[in-house]
């Protein structure tokens with residue numbers, strides 16, 4: 001096998017590109033994403049960044065094994081098709097990424113859902129290394145989930161098994177999510193939901209959060225630590241939504257470990273013990289306790305996972 005592969009994790013706000021050799025990211029680049037305007041418009045920038053990564057590391061087509069893409073939507077990795085999107089890169093169904101890679105680099109290609117690839121990354125290189133039964137949940141702009149059961153990456157007939165955990169309902173009479181379902185975990189537990197929830201709060205005027213331009217979890221957790229009443233209440237609600245979602249995932253997929261990723265894990269010490277105690281109290285697991293762990297790979301999990309799938313021909 002040739003030594004080098006390029007992995008791309010196409011996020012809603014950032015695109016991460018990594019040059020990978022033998023399970024290690026040896027060079028990487030993070031650029032802002034332009035997901036609201038579609039995928040097609042991003043291709044020239046992506047092409048330039050891939051070429052820069054290859055050129056600056058003296059890689060040419062003769063030692064490039066392939067290019068792999070982790071995409072935030074439903075993906076068929078067998079026929080290399082993007083099947084469905086939700087508010088990110090919404091023209092992607094009409095873009096032939098395999099043809100784009102073949103045309104520009106004459107190399108192998110693999111593409112799959114981003115949370116599913118983060119799960120493979122954790123399974124092969126991260127916190128899930130010691131088990132064949134794990135669930136990964138990534139908390140960010142959205143909530144991504146994926147499951148590996150008895151050493152098998154869960155995909156399902158329509159390639160959507162495991163990855164829609166963020167769209168399991170945690171409130172049957174709640175608000176309508178951008179996916180069309182009612183009361184989704186994502187509508188109550190993702191960072192896109194934060195701004196909406198702040199604006200609807202009657203305590204907002206007295207809160208330091210009213211002064212922030214950016215409404216994200218870092219600001220929320222910081223304000224909660226400084227005893228801001230609104231931030232404290234909302235942090236509690238988010239912790240409870242995440243706990244409920246994780247218990248749903250445990251009941252669905254029977255994991256031994258749940259790995260949590262996303263930027264919010266920078267506040268992992270405020271999150272992991274709380275969720276662990278909720279899971280211990282409420283999950284139905286007579287065999288023992290599911291371990292709840294913060295990802296140590298963080299941003300690298302998706303890239304390492306998708307390159308692993310490329311190199312091990314996981315679409316076959």
Ligand SMILES: [Zn+2]
Nearest residue numbers: 167177179184
């Ligand atoms: Zn939803």
